[in-house]
Amino acid sequence: MNRTGVRRRIGLAIDASDQATILGDTDGRIGRALGVPSSPSLDLPGAASAKVLLGLGQPSYLSWEQGLYGLPASRSWIVWDGALYNRSGLEKLLRGEGVSLQTRGDAELVLQAYRLWGQDCLRIFNGRWSFLLYDGAEGIFWAARDRFGVKPFYYHRAEGTFAFASEQKALLRAPFVPQAFDAGAVFDYFVRGRVEMDEETLFAGIRQLLPAHAASGSMVDGAWAPRQYYQLGYTQRVGTYDPGAFAMHTGRVRELLLDATRQRLKRQSAAPATLLSGGLDSSVLAVAIKRMAPASPLTALTAAYAQSEIAEQQWAEIVALTTEARWIKVYPQAEQLRKELETFIYAQDTPTFSTGTYAQHCLFRQAAREGLPVIFDGQGADALFGGHLPYLSALWSDLFRTFQWGSLVQEMKNSGLGPKGYLRDRLKYRWLPRWPAALQYAFQRSYFKELSFLQPELLRSQRHRLRQSGPSSGDGLNAALYEGFTQGGMNFLLKCVDRAAAWHGVDTATPYADDLPLIEYVFSIPPVYKIHHGQRKWLLREAFREMLPEAIYQRPDKKPLLTPNNEWIASMRDAIRPYFEEQDEAIFNKKRLLDQFDQFFNPASPVENYRMYKFVSLAVWRKVFNL
Template sequence: MCGIFGSIGFPPDPGCIDIVAHRGPDGRGWRVFDSPAGPVALGHRRLAIIDMSDNGLQPMADPSGRYQLVFNGEIYNYIELRDELRAQGVAFTTESDSEVLLLAYIHWGESALARLRGMFAFIIWDDLAKRFFAARDRYGIKPLYFVANAQGIGFASEIKQLLELPGIPRALNLARAHDFLANGISDHTAETFFAGILQLRGGESALIDLSAGRVSAPVVRRWHAVALPDIAPISERDAADRFRALLSDSVRLHLRADVPVGSCLSGGLDSSSIVCLMAQMLTASSAGLHTVSACYEDKSVDEKPFMDAVVERTGARAHFIFPRAEDVFQRASDITWHQDEPFGSTSIFAQWCVFEEARKAGIKVMLDGQGADEILAGYHSLFPVYLAELARSFRLRELARVMRDRQSTHGQSLLLQIARLGFSLAPEGLKANVRRTHRGQMQHGWMATEALAALSRQPTALQTAAESLGLAAPKDIAGYCLVMAHASNMPMLLHWEDRNSMAHSIEARVPFLDPPLVDFALALGNQHKLVGADTKRVLRRAMADILPPEVSQRRDKLGFATPEEAWFRGPLRHLVLDGVERTLRLLPGLLDPAGVRRLATDILDGRKPFDFALWRIVSLGLWAERFRVSLR
């Protein structure tokens, strides 16, 4: 895990790599090359994880010196790829996965990308052909941003690096601000909150040919196609066995490191599965299994009993932290600076605290359960979609059984379920009208401004996310899983985790996003994901023999929650109101002042149900202040 930078045409500035020293405190590299279109600079900050020697320093050159690599991430199957390349006559001089990546690209070209099991964002400069190539892993686990103006093009791991380049404005992207405020979503398109600064999406590459002596726009293309898979018929037992084998193999690969490895543990099904598999694989001679968890005195969001069950089952060395309300705003500015963009809730603060504790414990690599909800339909919000599928296929007995299970297990009234089912079954035109009406009501309130009015008539954020990858808006569970994994939920969650972990010089790894596992999961039918009131059925069955039963049989889902409602209505009330005023002051004209103030006081006084939009308004102002962002 590292921080990288590459620029073409701009005056070379090492400050663009030093500003992300937190991403790589173990080494620094900087080189400048000549090209017919001006200087090409490559920079690297190293976080040493595999091959701790200086052999892993970057930029890394091949033996001829023609190709130069800067790379952020890990290639987990580098040992197998190195053996394959050696069998074809390729010689190696180091033990690093970086060299495997570089020589694989030279040997196989861009087709090497499909062979990689890992997380990566990298740049390769071909000094002979004068070609600049960049790529990002298929799910976007590792970030890569770019920007262009009349002076040149820059690529970087974090947006703040690009803001160091001359002539780059700090203007708000209204469309992305609208989607964030209205829907709580970000990273669902190539655009960022900064107008003009883009990101390569997961599974994309960019090529810039400088041989003609001019800087042209990057040719961006998808190297990993995103498409609905064919649903594979498979028995419940075989599906569970296959899933267990694939997840076990992924965890085995994700444990490859020359430094201590631990795991986040929330007490949920996903992270608990990772921890239990790690416990089976780590040997007595290893440093031991460390887990880090966030806990709360507020029992409505506390999962410590489930964490304790996993710790007792595995013998892990557990580290428990208790994030405090009074620390939220003390840390908010620093978290915002590391995140580069506004973030959706105070759960990001809690995650920050987890990685902070991991660093104190000397854990340099942390595994996490991100991704399982997206590939296995783990969100309870998907049940109306599932019910609609049952209704369309006239599986009415199963439909009634699921609704009764939802009522008895989660307290959802049959009337509410029927209403949501009716909406899911409604014609698309009617649903679009209802959504527009809902957004219009928001426009008549706190978002009723000229700046945002036109955006309320645009497609929904989910539709925008799907269309950005050439997909139709999802209508069934398979479609929702595909879009969530590639375009909506997952890119946003990975963004937050990358910045929080790297802020503390820790590499976060996500075994559920191993390509063979993802491909298998996305091709499973609904009967392996949603059964009765259960989500992620195949994972529950696959892990039943090693998970504590109180975890494997959990039907509730908290996510990575904080007692945000109690905090805001209690000790943080005045700071939240101050945050609302900050946003109104720094971004005048974006929101309706009277509407925002009314929304805030109604929520804080309990006249309206709690709404995470309140934090999003505050977060937008914190970001505008920290990055000196203007509305235009």
């Protein structure tokens, strides 16, 4: 498990007779604790020919016990990246089975649970994880990733070789991993708006283990068999709005989210810190942290801008004052982005969809400077509670299907969208993806003119992928939420947060995205309680009404994580042109793009246009990874 912002790297070499040696053990303490030989160097003679090599990048927030453990007598070892939030309950279970625990690390708990219950042990874990376990007695290695994809797991598999890491850049340093892009994934990025939602990645030789999947690999024949070990369920019952039932649901959601916050606070010794935009999701986290740790000084970090149309710091300030937080404003700048554009993209491993990810990069950098090891983040709330605009029309479909005409008319009226908005969202998000690939392709080419800047052959050869675009679930709100939470873009958003934090040696806490009791309960609630009176995230808003500042509770116009994208790109136009001039013809239609370069990268419309940023991001990505 290689993480970028690390203070120490530890290796584990296992030879043909399953004897282990700890590498990079500068003072010998790890080897003594685990009862195996150790070396202060990572370059121990013979390590390159070892049967198994495991590595751990140790950031400042992680002790080695949290990420590495072994039972030499059982010939089993694990390298782990993650956090178990039901640790105390798991410890009781293991001690009840006669297990004597030697460390305070999660890695030991997982290995001991595997020894007792085999691969079924995943069922009792609540948390986030990515790990690989070597079982010498069975001659297998076993990998697993958490249910919702908070922690990443990438691998390269070829004849006689299996390599894995938490980041693609680590795998690309291996001489046997090809330095090439995947044409289908590039098509998905530009045309389908998808990155890393499937096993394949943008790198041709690298795949990912999907969320809620585990895989066993054989040391004998190299077999590799991923399987899904968990599937989130959701209620298909629409229901009719009942105030008594709603009060019960809000009370339970509040209780579960507060408990999830408490569990995450319990794991850290440092004072709590959170990202704070001033929107509902981050504000709820801030007040929840304050409620569960009233004596601990809270730090809140906010991305701030001078442009009034996107500035939200005035809302964040209200929450900071309410929670008595130490409030830190971070001002991302265009010139700063220009100077570190390559570093930023390298840190992310992939091109991103917006400059909003750069704002996250800046926030986590400041967190590291402030000595904040763990940061709460509100990622996942929109997909869990129904925060995105298209979820309105999904609820309307539920109401239409169940003949709740009065409620349907009222919801349309209160939303401000009306029938035209319904038809537009249905077309874009539900109907269009079900069209035949040829019709989708023709529509995309006519609507998104910038696709003409891509190589026609790339588009033609990959357009069959549009057949995969159709939603796999039903048309209602809970089906749409399920799709967004498990199959949509949330996995990529979590990836962006993970890379931004890891690059600066910071960890995150994301209860909306990884707390199993909370997530399963919310998906058991009928959709009529999630959007009401045209208010998205109605359930979350009402659950914390008494704890939120009144201005935040009443706020109707929360923006996504915006940056002055158009202004930034226009100011960087001359600096980014060489990235396109130096490109080969594999992806871009260079002549057409360069002929219209000034026009394309100087948009007349004030509406933020992230389409042009995608071209910049991918061009820089190709350069920094030499693709």
